[in-house]
Amino acid sequence: xxxxxxxRTALLTIAVFLLASASVTEAAAPLKLTLRVPNRTYLxxxxxxxxxxxxxxxxxxxKVRYPLSYEWGLDVLITPxxxxxxxxxxxxxxxxxxxSRRPNPAPQKLSRRKSLTxxxxxxxDDAARNDFAFPTPGRYAxxxxxxxxxxxxxxxVTITVAAPTGxxxxxxxxxxQHDLKALLSPHARRxxxxxxxxxxxxxxxxxxxxxxxxxSPGFVPLGxxxxxxxxxxALRALGEEIEEPITP
Numbered sequence: 026x027x028x029x030x031x032x033r034t035a036l037l038t039i040a041v042f043l044l045a046s047a048s049v050t051e052a053a054a055p056l057k058l059t060l061r062v063p064n065r066t067y068l069x070x071x072x073x074x075x076x077x078x079x080x081x082x083x084x085x086x087x088k089v090r091y092p093l094s095y096e097w098g099l100d101v102l103i104t105p106x107x108x109x110x111x112x113x114x115x116x117x118x119x120x121x122x123x124x125s126r127r128p129n130p131a132p133q134k135l136s137r138r139k140s141l142t143x144x145x146x147x148x149x150d151d152a153a154r155n156d157f158a159f160p161t162p163g164r165y166a167x168x169x170x171x172x173x174x175x176x177x178x179x180x181x182v183t184i185t186v187a188a189p190t191g192x193x194x195x196x197x198x199x200x201x202q203h204d205l206k207a208l209l210s211p212h213a214r215r216x217x218x219x220x221x222x223x224x225x226x227x228x229x230x231x232x233x234x235x236x237x238x239x240x241s242p243g244f245v246p247l248g249x250x251x252x253x254x255x256x257x258x259a260l261r262a263l264g265e266e267i268e269e270p271i272t273p
Contacts, residue, residue: 148210
Protein backbone atom coordinates (compact mmCIF):
# COMPACT_ATOMS: atom_id res chain seq x y z
CA UNK A 26 0.00 0.00 0.00
CA UNK A 27 2.78 2.37 0.97
CA UNK A 28 4.64 1.40 -2.23
CA UNK A 29 1.62 2.25 -4.35
CA UNK A 30 1.28 5.62 -2.61
CA UNK A 31 4.95 6.39 -3.29
CA UNK A 32 4.48 5.38 -6.92
CA ARG A 33 1.41 7.63 -7.32
CA THR A 34 3.26 10.49 -5.66
CA ALA A 35 6.19 10.01 -8.01
CA LEU A 36 3.93 9.92 -11.08
CA LEU A 37 2.09 13.02 -9.90
CA THR A 38 5.38 14.83 -9.37
CA ILE A 39 6.54 13.92 -12.88
CA ALA A 40 3.24 15.06 -14.39
CA VAL A 41 3.40 18.40 -12.56
CA PHE A 42 7.03 18.85 -13.67
CA LEU A 43 6.20 18.16 -17.33
CA LEU A 44 3.22 20.51 -17.24
CA ALA A 45 5.32 23.23 -15.66
CA SER A 46 8.08 22.70 -18.21
CA ALA A 47 5.62 22.95 -21.08
CA SER A 48 4.17 26.14 -19.61
CA VAL A 49 7.61 27.69 -19.28
CA THR A 50 8.49 26.73 -22.87
CA GLU A 51 5.28 28.23 -24.22
CA ALA A 52 5.76 31.38 -22.16
CA ALA A 53 9.33 31.74 -23.41
CA ALA A 54 8.61 31.17 -27.11
CA PRO A 55 4.92 31.24 -28.05
CA LEU A 56 5.66 32.61 -31.53
CA LYS A 57 7.62 30.85 -34.27
CA LEU A 58 8.99 32.61 -37.35
CA THR A 59 9.56 30.47 -40.46
CA LEU A 60 11.04 31.35 -43.87
CA ARG A 61 10.53 29.53 -47.17
CA VAL A 62 11.97 30.27 -50.61
CA PRO A 63 10.55 28.88 -53.89
CA ASN A 64 13.99 28.08 -55.33
CA ARG A 65 17.48 27.50 -54.02
CA THR A 66 19.40 29.11 -56.90
CA TYR A 67 19.13 32.68 -58.21
CA LEU A 68 21.12 34.91 -60.53
CA UNK A 69 23.24 37.85 -59.42
CA UNK A 70 20.88 40.79 -58.90
CA UNK A 71 17.74 38.69 -59.19
CA UNK A 72 15.23 39.43 -56.41
CA UNK A 73 14.57 36.55 -54.02
CA UNK A 74 10.90 36.08 -52.96
CA UNK A 75 10.55 34.85 -49.39
CA UNK A 76 7.40 33.60 -47.69
CA UNK A 77 7.36 34.60 -44.03
CA UNK A 78 5.13 32.82 -41.51
CA UNK A 79 4.58 33.84 -37.89
CA UNK A 80 2.85 31.02 -36.01
CA UNK A 81 1.35 30.93 -32.55
CA UNK A 82 2.71 27.63 -31.24
CA UNK A 83 0.98 27.93 -27.88
CA UNK A 84 -2.52 26.92 -26.81
CA UNK A 85 -3.44 30.49 -25.94
CA UNK A 86 -4.23 33.44 -28.19
CA UNK A 87 -1.30 35.83 -28.60
CA LYS A 88 -1.27 39.54 -29.30
CA VAL A 89 0.86 40.59 -32.28
CA ARG A 90 1.59 44.28 -31.96
CA TYR A 91 3.00 45.03 -35.41
CA PRO A 92 2.26 43.71 -38.92
CA LEU A 93 4.55 41.12 -40.41
CA SER A 94 6.32 43.32 -42.97
CA TYR A 95 9.47 45.28 -43.74
CA GLU A 96 7.53 48.50 -43.20
CA TRP A 97 6.95 47.55 -39.57
CA GLY A 98 10.37 46.39 -38.53
CA LEU A 99 10.91 42.88 -39.90
CA ASP A 100 14.71 42.62 -39.91
CA VAL A 101 16.72 40.64 -42.47
CA LEU A 102 20.20 39.26 -41.77
CA ILE A 103 22.39 38.06 -44.65
CA THR A 104 25.60 36.07 -44.21
CA PRO A 105 27.75 35.34 -47.26
CA UNK A 106 29.71 32.10 -47.06
CA UNK A 107 32.91 32.82 -45.15
CA UNK A 108 31.85 36.43 -44.51
CA UNK A 109 30.34 38.58 -41.79
CA UNK A 110 26.61 38.90 -41.15
CA UNK A 111 25.05 42.19 -42.24
CA UNK A 112 21.60 43.69 -42.02
CA UNK A 113 19.69 44.05 -45.27
CA UNK A 114 17.85 47.35 -45.68
CA UNK A 115 15.26 47.48 -48.45
CA UNK A 116 13.59 50.69 -49.69
CA UNK A 117 10.64 49.70 -47.48
CA UNK A 118 12.87 49.54 -44.41
CA UNK A 119 14.18 53.00 -45.25
CA UNK A 120 10.61 54.27 -45.58
CA UNK A 121 9.73 52.77 -42.20
CA UNK A 122 12.60 54.59 -40.50
CA UNK A 123 11.60 57.89 -42.07
CA UNK A 124 8.02 57.38 -40.89
CA SER A 125 8.93 56.27 -37.37
CA ARG A 126 6.51 58.77 -35.80
CA ARG A 127 3.44 57.47 -37.58
CA PRO A 128 0.59 56.10 -35.43
CA ASN A 129 0.98 52.52 -34.28
CA PRO A 130 -1.39 50.00 -35.89
CA ALA A 131 -4.02 48.18 -33.88
CA PRO A 132 -2.65 44.89 -32.45
CA GLN A 133 -3.74 41.67 -34.10
CA LYS A 134 -5.06 38.71 -32.16
CA LEU A 135 -3.43 35.48 -33.28
CA SER A 136 -5.53 32.53 -32.18
CA ARG A 137 -3.89 29.41 -30.83
CA ARG A 138 -2.04 27.34 -33.42
CA LYS A 139 -2.85 29.91 -36.13
CA SER A 140 -0.43 31.77 -38.42
CA LEU A 141 0.12 35.08 -40.16
CA THR A 142 1.76 34.76 -43.58
CA UNK A 143 3.19 37.33 -45.95
CA UNK A 144 5.63 37.50 -48.85
CA UNK A 145 8.61 39.84 -49.00
CA UNK A 146 11.50 40.18 -51.45
CA UNK A 147 15.22 40.58 -50.97
CA UNK A 148 16.43 42.68 -53.88
CA UNK A 149 18.30 45.99 -53.72
CA ASP A 150 20.15 46.84 -50.51
CA ASP A 151 19.26 50.47 -49.94
CA ALA A 152 21.66 51.38 -47.17
CA ALA A 153 24.25 48.78 -46.26
CA ARG A 154 25.67 48.37 -49.77
CA ASN A 155 23.71 50.59 -52.18
CA ASP A 156 23.89 47.56 -54.45
CA PHE A 157 22.18 44.25 -55.07
CA ALA A 158 21.57 42.30 -51.87
CA PHE A 159 23.35 39.35 -53.52
CA PRO A 160 25.93 41.11 -55.72
CA THR A 161 28.35 38.26 -56.41
CA PRO A 162 28.10 34.51 -57.03
CA GLY A 163 28.27 32.30 -53.94
CA ARG A 164 26.22 30.88 -51.09
CA TYR A 165 24.27 33.11 -48.72
CA ALA A 166 22.44 32.36 -45.48
CA UNK A 167 19.30 34.40 -44.76
CA UNK A 168 17.53 34.82 -41.45
CA UNK A 169 14.80 37.19 -40.26
CA UNK A 170 13.96 38.69 -36.90
CA UNK A 171 10.82 40.41 -35.63
CA UNK A 172 12.31 42.73 -33.00
CA UNK A 173 8.97 43.98 -31.68
CA UNK A 174 7.57 40.49 -31.10
CA UNK A 175 9.91 39.26 -28.36
CA UNK A 176 12.80 39.40 -30.82
CA UNK A 177 11.71 36.09 -32.34
CA UNK A 178 14.19 34.74 -34.92
CA UNK A 179 13.44 32.57 -37.92
CA UNK A 180 15.05 29.48 -39.29
CA UNK A 181 17.97 30.02 -41.68
CA VAL A 182 17.56 29.41 -45.40
CA THR A 183 20.58 29.06 -47.67
CA ILE A 184 20.54 30.06 -51.32
CA THR A 185 23.09 29.83 -54.11
CA VAL A 186 23.66 32.87 -56.32
CA ALA A 187 25.01 32.12 -59.80
CA ALA A 188 26.58 34.32 -62.45
CA PRO A 189 24.21 34.87 -65.40
CA THR A 190 25.18 33.51 -68.80
CA GLY A 191 24.12 34.12 -72.39
CA UNK A 192 21.19 36.48 -72.83
CA UNK A 193 20.78 36.81 -69.05
CA UNK A 194 24.36 38.12 -68.82
CA UNK A 195 23.62 40.68 -71.54
CA UNK A 196 20.42 41.70 -69.78
CA UNK A 197 22.28 42.22 -66.49
CA UNK A 198 24.79 44.40 -68.34
CA UNK A 199 21.83 46.45 -69.63
CA UNK A 200 20.50 46.78 -66.06
CA UNK A 201 23.82 48.12 -64.78
CA GLN A 202 24.39 50.48 -67.72
CA HIS A 203 20.94 52.05 -67.35
CA ASP A 204 21.01 52.40 -63.55
CA LEU A 205 18.13 49.97 -62.96
CA LYS A 206 19.55 48.01 -60.02
CA ALA A 207 17.30 49.60 -57.41
CA LEU A 208 14.19 49.22 -59.56
CA LEU A 209 14.12 45.48 -60.27
CA SER A 210 11.57 44.50 -57.62
CA PRO A 211 8.03 45.10 -56.35
CA HIS A 212 9.62 47.86 -54.21
CA ALA A 213 10.09 50.05 -57.31
CA ARG A 214 7.35 52.51 -56.37
CA ARG A 215 9.24 53.37 -53.17
CA UNK A 216 12.37 54.06 -55.20
CA UNK A 217 10.83 56.06 -58.02
CA UNK A 218 12.09 56.24 -61.60
CA UNK A 219 12.92 59.08 -63.97
CA UNK A 220 11.80 59.03 -67.60
CA UNK A 221 15.07 57.55 -68.86
CA UNK A 222 14.86 54.71 -66.35
CA UNK A 223 11.21 54.08 -67.23
CA UNK A 224 12.09 53.83 -70.90
CA UNK A 225 14.96 51.44 -70.12
CA UNK A 226 12.62 49.29 -68.00
CA UNK A 227 10.16 49.17 -70.89
CA UNK A 228 12.93 48.03 -73.21
CA UNK A 229 14.08 45.41 -70.73
CA UNK A 230 10.50 44.17 -70.36
CA UNK A 231 9.74 44.17 -74.09
CA UNK A 232 10.27 40.78 -75.71
CA UNK A 233 10.77 42.47 -79.10
CA UNK A 234 13.79 44.58 -78.12
CA UNK A 235 17.17 43.26 -79.22
CA UNK A 236 20.05 43.05 -76.81
CA UNK A 237 22.77 44.07 -79.24
CA UNK A 238 22.76 45.67 -82.68
CA UNK A 239 20.00 45.26 -85.21
CA UNK A 240 17.34 42.59 -84.98
CA SER A 241 18.74 39.78 -87.06
CA PRO A 242 16.65 36.64 -87.72
CA GLY A 243 18.33 34.97 -84.75
CA PHE A 244 18.08 37.89 -82.31
CA VAL A 245 17.70 37.28 -78.60
CA PRO A 246 14.95 39.40 -76.98
CA LEU A 247 15.54 41.13 -73.68
CA GLY A 248 12.05 40.50 -72.38
CA UNK A 249 12.32 36.73 -72.06
CA UNK A 250 15.32 36.89 -69.72
CA UNK A 251 15.01 36.47 -65.95
CA UNK A 252 15.66 40.19 -65.57
CA UNK A 253 12.97 41.04 -68.12
CA UNK A 254 10.44 39.31 -65.91
CA UNK A 255 11.41 41.52 -62.96
CA UNK A 256 11.31 44.61 -65.17
CA UNK A 257 7.65 43.84 -65.87
CA UNK A 258 6.99 43.46 -62.14
CA ALA A 259 8.72 46.79 -61.49
CA LEU A 260 6.69 48.57 -64.17
CA ARG A 261 3.45 47.24 -62.68
CA ALA A 262 4.58 48.51 -59.27
CA LEU A 263 5.17 51.91 -60.90
CA GLY A 264 1.60 51.91 -62.20
CA GLU A 265 2.05 50.81 -65.81
CA GLU A 266 -0.10 48.19 -67.50
CA ILE A 267 2.21 45.46 -68.76
CA GLU A 268 1.31 42.31 -70.64
CA GLU A 269 3.31 39.12 -70.50
CA PRO A 270 5.55 38.73 -73.56
CA ILE A 271 4.96 36.16 -76.27
CA THR A 272 8.10 34.07 -76.43
CA PRO A 273 9.37 33.84 -80.03
